[in-house]
Structure formats: structure tokens, C-alpha cells
Amino acid sequence: MELLFAIAVGVLTAAAIFLVLRARTFSVILGLTLLSYAVNLLIFISGRLTVDAPALMLPGADRYTDPLPQALVLTAIVISFGMTAYLVALALRAKGESGSDHVDARETGE
Amino acid sequence: MKHAAILPIVIPLAAAIVVLAGHRLGLRFARAVFLAGGLLLVPVSAWLIDLAGGGDIAVYALGGWPAPFGIVLVLDRLSALMVALTTAIAVPAMLHATAGTDTAGRHFHALFLLQIAGLNGAFLTGDIFNLFVFFEVLLLASYGLLVHGAGLARVRAGLTYVILNLTGSALFLVALALIYGMLGTLNLADMAVVLPGLPERDHAVVRTAFAFLVAVFALKAALLPLSFWLPHAYAATSASVAALFAIMTKVGVYALLRVSVIGFGSAPFTADLLQPWLLPLALATIALGTAGALAARRLATVVANLVVVSTGTLFAAMAGNDGGADGAALYYLVHTTLVTAAFFLLADRIAAARGTQRDALERSGRPPDSALLAFAFLVLAVAASAMPPLSGFLGKVMILRSVQFHEGGAAIWIALIVSGLVTMALLARAASALFWEVAPAPEAMPVALPAEGSYSVDTHRLGSRRTAVALGLLVAGSPLLTVLAAPVSDYVRAASDQLHARQPYVAAVLGQRRDIAREHRP
Numbered sequence: 001m002e003l004l005f006a007i008a009v010g011v012l013t014a015a016a017i018f019l020v021l022r023a024r025t026f027s028v029i030l031g032l033t034l035l036s037y038a039v040n041l042l043i044f045i046s047g048r049l050t051v052d053a054p055a056l057m058l059p060g061a062d063r064y065t066d067p068l069p070q071a072l073v074l075t076a077i078v079i080s081f082g083m084t085a086y087l088v089a090l091a092l093r094a095k096g097e098s099g100s101d102h103v104d105a106r107e108t109g110e
Numbered sequence: 111m112k113h114a115a116i117l118p119i120v121i122p123l124a125a126a127i128v129v130l131a132g133h134r135l136g137l138r139f140a141r142a143v144f145l146a147g148g149l150l151l152v153p154v155s156a157w158l159i160d161l162a163g164g165g166d167i168a169v170y171a172l173g174g175w176p177a178p179f180g181i182v183l184v185l186d187r188l189s190a191l192m193v194a195l196t197t198a199i200a201v202p203a204m205l206h207a208t209a210g211t212d213t214a215g216r217h218f219h220a221l222f223l224l225q226i227a228g229l230n231g232a233f234l235t236g237d238i239f240n241l242f243v244f245f246e247v248l249l250l251a252s253y254g255l256l257v258h259g260a261g262l263a264r265v266r267a268g269l270t271y272v273i274l275n276l277t278g279s280a281l282f283l284v285a286l287a288l289i290y291g292m293l294g295t296l297n298l299a300d301m302a303v304v305l306p307g308l309p310e311r312d313h314a315v316v317r318t319a320f321a322f323l324v325a326v327f328a329l330k331a332a333l334l335p336l337s338f339w340l341p342h343a344y345a346a347t348s349a350s351v352a353a354l355f356a357i358m359t360k361v362g363v364y365a366l367l368r369v370s371v372i373g374f375g376s377a378p379f380t381a382d383l384l385q386p387w388l389l390p391l392a393l394a395t396i397a398l399g400t401a402g403a404l405a406a407r408r409l410a411t412v413v414a415n416l417v418v419v420s421t422g423t424l425f426a427a428m429a430g431n432d433g434g435a436d437g438a439a440l441y442y443l444v445h446t447t448l449v450t451a452a453f454f455l456l457a458d459r460i461a462a463a464r465g466t467q468r469d470a471l472e473r474s475g476r477p478p479d480s481a482l483l484a485f486a487f488l489v490l491a492v493a494a495s496a497m498p499p500l501s502g503f504l505g506k507v508m509i510l511r512s513v514q515f516h517e518g519g520a521a522i523w524i525a526l527i528v529s530g531l532v533t534m535a536l537l538a539r540a541a542s543a544l545f546w547e548v549a550p551a552p553e554a555m556p557v558a559l560p561a562e563g564s565y566s567v568d569t570h571r572l573g574s575r576r577t578a579v580a581l582g583l584l585v586a587g588s589p590l591l592t593v594l595a596a597p598v599s600d601y602v603r604a605a606s607d608q609l610h611a612r613q614p615y616v617a618a619v620l621g622q623r624r625d626i627a628r629e630h631r632p
Binding site (some may be wrong): 046072093 | 265
């Protein structure tokens with residue numbers, strides 16, 4: 001399962017980098033969204049993958065999942081969600097001001 | 111009082127909430143709360159300097175959870191200094207903003223206060239995930255502030271700035287995930303304890319994680335390959351925001367310093383992480399910033415490039431001390447932040463006084479009250495180009511002395527002296543265009559400022575006493591720093607010694623708990 005996770009994070013990151021490097025704000029926003037998915041998965045497994053174990057040290061339980069990455073990932077999700085929403089608003093504003101969705105707010109005739 | 115360390119975060123946060131809650135009560139109310147929040151930080155900062163000045167490291171455990179399990183705020187000499195510097199920049203910038211900038215868009219006051227809360231939090235925290243959160247607080251506020259007042263130039267600069275910083279935040283999180291996965295802790299002091307005992311097979315991953323962190327901090331501080339966003343963003347935004355942003359690049363410098371000295375400095379396999387490339391990049395940053403300032407056609411762009419030069423100078427001083435920083439670099443940091451912030455406010459006042467030409471470096475009619483503006487320009491130019499007798503000269507001489515025995519010392523000497531010389535020449539040229547070469551027979555000076563080109567114009571009141579007082583406060587910074595050079599340099603030297611001692615920091619945060627139960631990871 002670690003291998004599957006690693007491949008998923010890698011593919012997401014690669015796709016994200018490709019999209020972020022494009023010149024249209026829409027692709028860039030999609031890329032940043034994918035990048036935040038990849039990062040969230042990575043944070044999630046930083047406490048190691050544990051299947052079918054509680055996130056608390058309960059009496060009688062011999063193993064447990066590290067609860068801290070779950071708290072960290074929640075923070076990261078909220079922040080990246082808010083930032084993406086702001087970026088969408090800003091991109092729309094730039095489109096309104098310049099009439100183009102180029103990241104430099106100018107038309108190059110791509 | 112044990113709650114002292116959290117006051118610089120709580121005060122602006124509370125003021126921001128009050129401003130938002132009372133947004134129907136009108137501009138006077140918002141401005142009153144805004145300024146009250148800022149002014150309240152002045153005695154608090156002085157008090158924190160006083161508390162930390164004795165050499166004690168005060169640790170504030172949020173929620174009473176002890177480190178490394180809870181998040182701690184750490185007040186030592188360095189963090190108290192940075193908080194005080196933030197206050198010193200923020201209060202004049204706030205005063206300047208209330209002369210009219212704050213009416214150009216919504217929620218300016220709350221965003222500005224939140225940015226201060228984020229800055230202070232980043233300086234005080236002792237936990238790197240918490241550092242990430244405060245970075246996001248200050249970045250979110252800065253995204254709003256950067257495009258405040260709108261206009262195509264700001265939106266364009268804002269878009270690039272937001273995209274770059276979102277990518278930077280993702281990198282920051284990757285680094286944190288790797289560090290937590292390998293070390294099992296995110297507390298900086300605890301990292302220093304765990305790092306030396308790390309098994310060798312994990313070294314490569316931890317080095318990678320730290321390299322990511324360095325990249326993030328270099329982006330915030332605008333170190334060379336990651337510095338191209340800065341001149342656009344800082345020159346496009348409104349002056350009071352740019353003045354506050356002058357300290358934002360120093361957050362990157364501070365975070366790198368703190369993490370490299372306390373974090374990677376504690377283990378041999380990470381201690382040399384900055385070694386091979388920090389010096390060349392810092393020198394290249396100085397060169398590029400100086401060239402950018404030479405090529406600039408507006409005063410605000412010149413100043414924005416001077417911010418890049420100051421980042422390069424600070425990193426060169428760090429590289430010359432093997433990744434640390436002695437008192438010289440910290441003294442220069444205080445000086446350069448005050449001077450660049452004051453320069454942004456001055457550029458704005460000149461722009462407001464000159465009418466349609468704004469702060470473009472070309473001839474026009476002599477602006478009204480040009481004598482005062484020219485005097486302020488003279489003081490700042492002398493300070494910025496490191497001419498005697500002001501603090502820039504003292505700071506640079508201290509840096510030159512501190513790096514003279516380093517193997518790259520000669521290169522640093524050449525870079526600092528040449529960049530100072532070029533800065534002097536280009537500021538003299540700018541002054542001559544702005545104040546001396548009067549265009550033949552100008553028409554009556556236009557008092558109302560029409561929008562020009564793509565730069566949006568803030569609604570300034572020309573003779574506003576507030577902007578004059580704000581500018582005066584910041585311009586006085588450099589002479590004051592010169593007069594008080596002895597006590598200030600004693601303080602910064604003590605701050606640097608305290609930082610580099612490392613053990614007192616770890617002991618203060620973790621107490622005597624050396625036997626922290628660690629879980630075993632596969």
C-alpha cells in the first residue's frame with residue numbers, strides 16, 4: 001500500500017507541476033489544487049500508514065494511528081481551500097481588468 | 111507577567127475582530143481602533159525588549175501544554191527585537207494609511223492588523239508547523255493588502271505573488287511532512303535534540319526536507335533565483351502596504367536564521383546545508399538588485415530593488431559567518447528595514463506632490479514643499495547607500511569587519527562596497543531628476559491626481575499632516591539608530607550570542623525533560 005500511495009502522490013505532483021507551469025490562470029489554479037491534494041496525502045502518511053487502528057491510545061488497544069498528521073492535514077486543507085478560493089476571485093478580477101486569462105494579464109496569442 | 115509573549119499576537123488580532131464587528135460604525139471608528147491597536151503595540155514591544163534584554167528566555171505554552179507536545183511561543187532577545195521592529199514600521203505605516211489609502215477598498219484596517227498579528231506570530235513561535243500557520247496568516251492578509259485599491263498593475267502583480275506563494279506554501283508543507291515523518295516532532299528545540307541521534311539511512315530525507323525549507327524561506331526573503339516577484343509586487347502596491355512589506359522579506363531571513371542555527375546547526379550532517387551556495391546566491395542577489403535599481407524608472411521601483419539588495423547583503427553576512435549571524439547582520443537588518451520602509455512612504459509623498467508624473471524619474475516642475483522632501487530624501491539616501499555618518503555606514507562597516515577572515519570575505523567586501531557606490535550614484539541621479547532639473551515653465555501644478563497609465567492612484571490629501579508625521583517618524587529611524595549605536599549594537603550582539611548558544615534555547619523550551627517517550631516508527 002505504501003507503493004500505491006507513493007505513486008499516487010508522485011503522479012499528482014507531476015501533473016500539478018505541469019499545470020502550474022502553463023500560462024493560463026485556469027490551468028494554474030487546477031495545478032495548485034492538485035498540488036495541495038498531493039501535499040495533503042503526503043502529510044497524512046507522515047505518521048505512517050496504519051490500517052484498522054484507532055487514533056487514540058485506548059485501553060486494550062495494542063496499536064494506534066498517529067493522530068497528529070490528521071490534525072495537521074485538516075489545517076492544511078482549510079488553508080489551501082481558502083487560498084484557492086481567493087486565487088479564483090483574483091484570477092476573475094484580472095480577467096475583468098485585462099480581458100485575458102494569461103498569468104501576466106496580457107494576451108500573447110497562445 | 112507570564113502572558114507577555116502572546117500580547118503582540120492577541121492585540122492586533124483583537125483589534126482586527128473589533129474593526130470587522132463594527133464595520134457599520136463608519137470610518138472614524140475603524141481608524142480609531144486601527145490606530146489604537148497599533149499604538150498599544152508600542153509599550154508592549156518596549157516591555158518585551160525589557161523582559162528579554164536581561165537574557166532570560168521566556169517560554170509561553172499555549173493552552174498550558176508543555177513542549178514538545180504543545181505549541182510554544184519563545185521570547186528571546188532576537189524575537190523581541192523583531193517584534194519591536196515590526197511595531198516601529200507598522201505604526202508610521204498605519205498613520206500614513208489613514209491619510210486616505212485606507213478608503214480605496216474594503217477591510218483595509220482588518221487586513222493590516224491581521225498582517226501584523228501574522229508577522230509577530232512568525233517571530234515568536236517555537237514550532238515549525240505553527241510557523242507555517244503564521245506565515246499563512248500574514249500571507250493571506252498580504253494578498254488582500256497587495257491588491258488593495260485595485261488597478262491592473264496591482265492585480266497583475268498580485269496574481270503572480272499569490273501563485274508563487276501558494277506553491278511556496280505547498281513546498282513548506284512537503285518539508286514539514288518529511289520532517290515529522292522522520293523526526294517525529296515539529297518543535298524546533300525538540301528537533302535539535304532528536305537530529306544528532308538520527309540513524310544514517312534517514313539522513314538524506316532530512317537533508318531534503320531542510321533544503322525545501324530553505325527554498326521556502328529564500329522565496330519569502332527574495333534570494334536570487336526566487337526574487338523576481340518582489341520589485342513588481344512592492345512597486346505596484348500602495349506605499350503604506352509596501353512599507354509594512356519591507357519587514358515581510360525579513361521574516362524569511364529571520365526564519366532561515368532561526369531554523370538553520372537551532373535546527374540544522376545541531377547535527378553535523380545538516381550543518382553544512384547552506385555552505386556551498388548561500389554566498390554565491392547572496393552576491394548575485396546584490397548584483398541583480400543593484401542592476402534593477404539602476405534600470406528602474408520610478409522611485410518606488412528603485413526602493414523595491416533596494417529591498418532585494420538588502421536581502422542579498424544580509425545573506426552574504428550570514429554566509430560570511432558560516433550560516434549564522436553576528437550582531438553586525440542584525441544591526442544592518444534593523445537599519446535597512448527602517449530605511450526602505452521610510453523610502454516607500456517618501457516615494458508616495460513625492461508622487462502625490464508632483465502630480466501626473468507621480469514618482470517617475472524624469473523632469474517636472476519642482477514639487478511643493480520640495481525642501482522638506484529633498485531633506486528627507488537626502489537623509490534616506492545617505493543611510494541607504496551606506497555613506498557616513500548614518501547607520502547604513504556603521505552597519506556595513508560592522509558586516510565588513512565580521513566577514514574579513516572568511517574565505518569569501520574579499521568577494522563580500524567587493525560586492526558591498528560596489529553596490530553601495532552604485533546605490534549612491536543612482537540615488538543622486540534620482541534626486542537630480544526629482545528635485546533639481548526643473549522643467550521649463552510648468553503649468554499650474556495639478557492638485558487633484560488623475561489616474562495615470564495603469565497605476566491606480568490613492569486618494570491623497572496633499573498637505574496631510576499625518577503622512578508628514580509618519581514619514582518623519584520613519585526618517586528619524588536611521589539617525590536615531592546612529593546616535594544609539596552603542597546600546598543597540600550591544601543588544602544585537604547579545605541577541606546573536608544567545609541564538610548561537612543554542613543550548614539555553616533548548617533547555618528553556620524543553621525544561622529538564624530529556625526522557626521524552628518516543629514512539630517507534632517502522
